Every structure is written in structure tokens, then in C-alpha cells.
Amino acid sequence: MRRWAAAVARSWVAMEDFEAFLDGGGLVEADDDMPDPYRQAVFAFIEMHANSELMGGLTERDWIPKTPGLRHKMAVLAKTQDEIGHGHLLYMVAADLGVKTRTEMLEDLFGGRSRFHNVFHYRAVTWGDQVAIAFLVDAAALISQQAVFKDCSYGPYKRILRRIIAEEGFHMRLGEDRMMRIAEGTARQRRMFQESLDRWFWPALQLFGPDSKPDDPLLRWHIKSERNEVLRDRWVQKFVPMLQGYGFSVPAPDLRWDDETRRWDLGPIDWAPLQRTLAQGGPDSARRIGEAADNWQRTAWVRAALSKGGARSDSSTVADNSRVSANGGASASGGNGGG
Amino acid sequence: MSDRSGIREFLLAFADDEHLMGQQHTEWIGVAPFLEEDLAFSSIGQDELGHAALLYELVLELDGIEPTDAAVDQLAFRRSSRDYRSCHLVEYTTGGWAEALVRHWIYDTFEELRWEQVSDSAMPRLASITRRARREEAFHRRHADALLDKLLAAPEARSRITDALQTIAHLVPGLCEATAGEASAIAAGVTAGPTAKLFEPLARAIEERFSPSVGVGTDETGRFVTSATAGLTTTDQDQRTRRSDWFEPLMARMREVLDYDPAAVW
Numbered sequence: 001m002r003r004w005a006a007a008v009a010r011s012w013v014a015m016e017d018f019e020a021f022l023d024g025g026g027l028v029e030a031d032d033d034m035p036d037p038y039r040q041a042v043f044a045f046i047e048m049h050a051n052s053e054l055m056g057g058l059t060e061r062d063w064i065p066k067t068p069g070l071r072h073k074m075a076v077l078a079k080t081q082d083e084i085g086h087g088h089l090l091y092m093v094a095a096d097l098g099v100k101t102r103t104e105m106l107e108d109l110f111g112g113r114s115r116f117h118n119v120f121h122y123r124a125v126t127w128g129d130q131v132a133i134a135f136l137v138d139a140a141a142l143i144s145q146q147a148v149f150k151d152c153s154y155g156p157y158k159r160i161l162r163r164i165i166a167e168e169g170f171h172m173r174l175g176e177d178r179m180m181r182i183a184e185g186t187a188r189q190r191r192m193f194q195e196s197l198d199r200w201f202w203p204a205l206q207l208f209g210p211d212s213k214p215d216d217p218l219l220r221w222h223i224k225s226e227r228n229e230v231l232r233d234r235w236v237q238k239f240v241p242m243l244q245g246y247g248f249s250v251p252a253p254d255l256r257w258d259d260e261t262r263r264w265d266l267g268p269i270d271w272a273p274l275q276r277t278l279a280q281g282g283p284d285s286a287r288r289i290g291e292a293a294d295n296w297q298r299t300a301w302v303r304a305a306l307s308k309g310g311a312r313s314d315s316s317t318v319a320d321n322s323r324v325s326a327n328g329g330a331s332a333s334g335g336n337g338g339g
Numbered sequence: 340m341s342d343r344s345g346i347r348e349f350l351l352a353f354a355d356d357e358h359l360m361g362q363q364h365t366e367w368i369g370v371a372p373f374l375e376e377d378l379a380f381s382s383i384g385q386d387e388l389g390h391a392a393l394l395y396e397l398v399l400e401l402d403g404i405e406p407t408d409a410a411v412d413q414l415a416f417r418r419s420s421r422d423y424r425s426c427h428l429v430e431y432t433t434g435g436w437a438e439a440l441v442r443h444w445i446y447d448t449f450e451e452l453r454w455e456q457v458s459d460s461a462m463p464r465l466a467s468i469t470r471r472a473r474r475e476e477a478f479h480r481r482h483a484d485a486l487l488d489k490l491l492a493a494p495e496a497r498s499r500i501t502d503a504l505q506t507i508a509h510l511v512p513g514l515c516e517a518t519a520g521e522a523s524a525i526a527a528g529v530t531a532g533p534t535a536k537l538f539e540p541l542a543r544a545i546e547e548r549f550s551p552s553v554g555v556g557t558d559e560t561g562r563f564v565t566s567a568t569a570g571l572t573t574t575d576q577d578q579r580t581r582r583s584d585w586f587e588p589l590m591a592r593m594r595e596v597l598d599y600d601p602a603a604v605w
Contacts, residue, residue: 054369054374057368057369057377058369058370061368061369061370063596064365064368065362065365065366065592065593066592066593066595066596067596068412068596068597068603068605069408069412069605070358070388070391070392070395070408070411070412070415070416071388071392071408071411072605073362073365073388074385074388074389074392077365077368077381077384077385077388078381078385080368080369080381081368081377081378081381081382081385084368084369084374084377084378084381085378087374088374088375088378091374127596127599127605178605181604181605182605185600185603185604185605186600186602186603188599188600188602188603189600189603189605192599192600292370295370298435298436299370299371299372299373299436300372301495301496301499302372302373302436302490302496303372303373304493304495304496305489305490305492305493305495305496306489306490306493308493
């Protein structure tokens with residue numbers, strides 16, 4: 001099947017030629033005969049982003065029915081709908097790479113065989129957590145996505161990111177607005193939100209991942225444009241003064257202002273919690289994945305009936321897929337962002 | 340009951356149904372059978388909540404209260420249980436997606452009839468809300484119909500859908516139950532006719548939609564019924580003043596954050 005772009009598929013003799021094409025600002029399209037390591041890397045990156053959007057929606061959904069206010073609930077519902085909509089688009093872009101179908105990606109996710117961002121291995125236990133996610137995590141995701149968009153070499157992903165970034169900007173502003181109401185609110189509200197910050201500050205920071213390796217292929221292939229530590233620092237320099245400005249404390253005992261660099265320094269970062277989430281061993285991983293898997297199972301009869309009727313509940317691929325095994329060639333340390 | 344109270348009761352029942360139906364749809368985001376359905380249910384849920392907010396504003400205007408978001412929320416969440424006028428169908432906690440889909444279809448089929456009754460309302464804002472709502476409701480119904488077209492054609496799914504219909508059918512007449520003093524709303528031209536009159540076209544639509552699983556006949560008074568709604572002409576709603584057992588847990592969930600700190604603005 002031909003893609004709508006109908007471009008002539010391009011191919012490269014050697015990896016050096018392909019990398020020179022990328023360095024020159026070239027955009028790779030789904031039909032192109034891209035080197036397999038690049039295909040695997042960009043696929044794993046987009047799959048993780050898609051999974052994270054979906055699991056982010058599941059994290060937020062616990063609190064949607066409890067949203068305090070009718071129109072407030074509509075806004076929160078629209079936000080989560082956006083997140084799941086992003087997942088929907090990203091799964092289609094990922095499926096076009098011909099590594100896995102959408103159904104295979106979802107089944108791997110619900111089987112605990114593929115990854116999603118560390119933050120969604122935690123549970124939102126209060127309404128304050130819901131606001132902290134919209135405020136801190138969406139901002140972290142937005143910073144990451146903006147950096148990917150800036151120099152992204154994979155055309156279909158770059159085009160989808162343009163829309164995602166626009167919507168994530170609204171989500172972050174919604175989070176900021178709700179945070180400000182709490183900051184100006186009652187002592188009880190402020191206490192609730194401080195506890196949420198204590199729970200979510202570090203996971204949100206760790207969403208950027210540890211420092212990028214010197215030879216990170218995602219950077220070399222222009223899938224990412226900036227190093228993890230640079231993005232992480234951008235978030236720290238924005239959020240530390242903002243939280244303090246609203247009278248909240250930053251839960252970092254070694255936090256200090258460095259007069260020389262004119263920057264906030266958080267001190268050493270404990271990466272063990274991130275590593276645990278990567279092994280599906282986060283505080284809420286088992287419940288999150290288990291519930292999603294149970295639900296997938298409970299609704300299998302609908303998908304079965306629709307597929308028999310010729311409908312496509314797995315409208316997953318546009319291109320004709322050649323199936324190859326996915327070994328997840330991309331960085332395992334996060335650094336993408338699904339809010 | 341004064342004319343104003345009768346009109347108020349009528350509008351409140353409409354608003355409460357929309358509110359709780361929207362609320363029930365919010366429960367399905369992220370756990371529908373596939374991503375497109377997550378998106379559809381959340382979109383429909385937003386529409387219903389939006390209609391509820393607009394209808395609550397009409398009630399507030401009738402009460403002489405400025406319809407701010409805070410006043411809408413006060414009305415939507417802060418009444419005592421006996422002051423709600425929702426029907427039991429929208430209070431019902433479904434046992435799964437099949438029931439949620441069948442309820443969605445029944446509710447939106449009823450909604451088309453209900454909005455039509457107020458399309459020429461003497462209350463200008465209600466007529467204006469209706470124009471917008473009818474466009475959205477037509478989409479809701481098409482969505483549910485498109486799914487049912489396919490699911491009813493597959494044997495296992497058909498059996499699940501039919502079971503779901505039989506489970507919730509006893510709640511259908513309550514959907515068409517009027518509030519006290521509805522005659523005042525009709526006399527004032529707020530609505531064109533009795534809500535109870537919508538039962539027959541609704542029952543006919545149910546029979547047509549789910550045929551041949553659902554039979555058709557007449558009851559002892561000669562009234563048209565389907566096998567799904569036969570003998571169910573009465574309800575235990577007492578003009579929508581009696582809440583079902585599902586109501587309190589649902590409302591507790593909806594009020595959890597509000598109750599955390601009643602002085603808070605979120």
C-alpha cells in the first residue's frame with residue numbers, strides 16, 4: 001500500500017551517508033529505506049512516548065470523576081482526552097515503522113513487556129497529586145517534547161509533535177492555574193499540595209533521565225536535540241524559584257543557590273527509583289499494569305466482534321508492515337516526554 | 340405547587356439527568372475497549388456535562404441567583420439527596436461496557452425526543468441551548484448506533500448486548516417519568532408535552548434497534564411495549580423524588596474533593 005505522501009522511497013548505501021543526510025537537516029519518512037538501527041531506535045522512542053501518553057491518562061483518570069466542579073471537570077476530561085488522543089496518534093506513527101502493530105504494542109504494554117515513563121509508575125493519591133502532575137510533569141514533558149521537535153529527523157513524528165506541544169502548553173497552563181488557586185487557598189489546601197510536591201518533585205525531575213551518554217545515538221541521529229541534563233536543568237531553574245515564590249518548599253535537602261553560576265543546584269540525584277520503574281518495579285507499577293491488562297481482557301469481546309465485522313479496531317498501520325523483532329534500540333533512560 | 344416550582348422541577352430533572360449521565364461517561368476514559376472509544380466517551384461526557392451546566396444556569400435564573408460557576412457547582416453538588424430529580428437509569432452503576440453502551444444508546448435516543456419537545460420552548464434560552472444540544476445529541480446517537488450495528492451482527496457480542504439490555508430495561512420507564520407540576524411547564528410553553536408521552540416512541544425505537552432479540556406486544560391496557568420494557572410502566576422513583584441505592588456512593592465519589600475542605604476554591 002502506498003502512503004499518501006507518495007514520495008519516492010529513498011535509500012542510503014552506508015550509515016555514513018545516512019548520518020550526513022541527517023546532519024544536513026534531512027527528514028526521514030516512513031517509506032524510506034532507513035537503516036535498521038535507526039528504525040529500531042526511532043520506533044522504541046515513539047512507542048515509549050505513546051505508552052506514556054496512555055498510561056498518563058490512566059494515572060489521571062482515577063481522579064476525573066472526583067474533580068471539584070462541573071466546568072472544571074469538563075476541562076480535566078478534555079486534558080485527559082488530549083493525552084489519550086496523543087497516544088492514539090503516536091501509536092499510528094509508530095506502527096507505520098513496521099516493527100509492531102498497534103495491538104502488539106498495547107499487548108506488550110499491558111503484558112509488562114514495554115516501557116512507559118517513570119512518573120506513571122506512581123499513584124495519584126490526592127487531588128493535589130492530580131494538580132502536581134498537570135503542573136510539574138506536563139511541564140517536564142513539554143520541555144522534552146519541544147527539544148525533540150526542534151531538530152527531529154523523523155518527519156511523521158515531528159509533524160505530530162507540533163500538535164502535541166500546542167496541547168501540552170494548555171495542559172501546563174491549566175496546571176499552573178490550579179496550582180495558583182491552591183497557593184492562594186486555605187491552609188488545608190496548601191498542606192495537601194505541599195505533600196503532593198514532596199511526592200512528585202523527584203519523579204518529575206527524573207522523567208528527563210540521567211545524563212546523556214557521550215555517544216547517545218538518539219542525539220547523533222537527531223531524534224533528540226539536547227542532552228538530558230540540559231533539559232533537566234532548564235526545568236529546575238524554572239520550577240525551583242516558581243514553587244518558592246508561591247510559598248511552597250522544594251523537597252531537596254541539599255538545594256542551594258550557586259552565586260558563581262547564578263543557578264539553583266539540587267545536589268546529588270538518587271537514580272534508584274527511576275531504575276526500579278524501568279524494571280516495572282515502581283510503587284504503583286503492578287496495579288497500573290494489572291488493571292490495564294484486566295480491562296483489556298474484559299473488553300476483548302468488543303474488539304473480536306468488530307474485527308469479524310470487517311471493522312478495524314486496530315487501524316494501526318498505513319504502510320505495509322514487514323515484521324521484524326523489536327529489540328528496543330533507543331535509550332532506556334527516558335528523556336522523552338509523555339505528559 | 341406553584342407554576343414556577345413546576346417549571347423548576349422540570350428543568351432540574353433535565354439538568355440532573357445530563358449531569359449524572361455525563362459523570363457516568365467520565366468513568367470510561369482510558370478503559371474502553373479501544374482508544375477511539377476512550378476518546379468518544381470522554382467527548383460525549385463533556386457534552387452532557389456542558390448541557391447540565393447550561394440547564395442549571397436556567398434553574399438559578401429562575402431562583403433569582405446569578406448563574407456563576409460557583410453557583411452552578413453549589414446546585415450541582417451541594418443539594419441533599421432528596422432534592423435531586425435524576426432518574427435511576429443515570430444513577431445506575433453499570434456492570435461493564437456492554438451496559439454502558441446500551442445505556443448510552445437508550446439515553447441518547449430518549450434525549451433526541453426530549454430536546455425536540457423543548458425546541459420551540461417559550462423560554463428563549465432553553466430554545467437556544469436546544470439548538471446546540473440537538474446537533475451534539477445527533478452525533479451521540481450515531482456513535483452508539485454505529486457500534487451497535489456491528490456488535491449486534493456478531494453472535495457473542497449480540498448475546499452480551501441483549502443481556503445488558505435485559506438488565507437495565509427496568510430503568511427505562513423512569514427515564515420518561517415526569518416531575519411534580521409538569522403541567523405548569525407545559526401550560527407555560529416551556530415544553531411541548533408530557534415527558535411520559537416519550538415512553539412509547541422510545542420503546543418502539545428499542546424494539547426496532549434490538550430486534551429480533553427483543554419482542555413486541557401490548558400490555559393489558561393495550562399500550563405498546565417491548566419485551567424489554569413490558570410490565571415496567573411504573574417506577575419506584577415517586578416523581579423522581581426518591582433516589583436509588585446507587586446514588587449515595589456516586590455522590591460521595593463526586594463530592595470527595597469538595598468535602599475535603601468546604602472552604603476551598605479549586
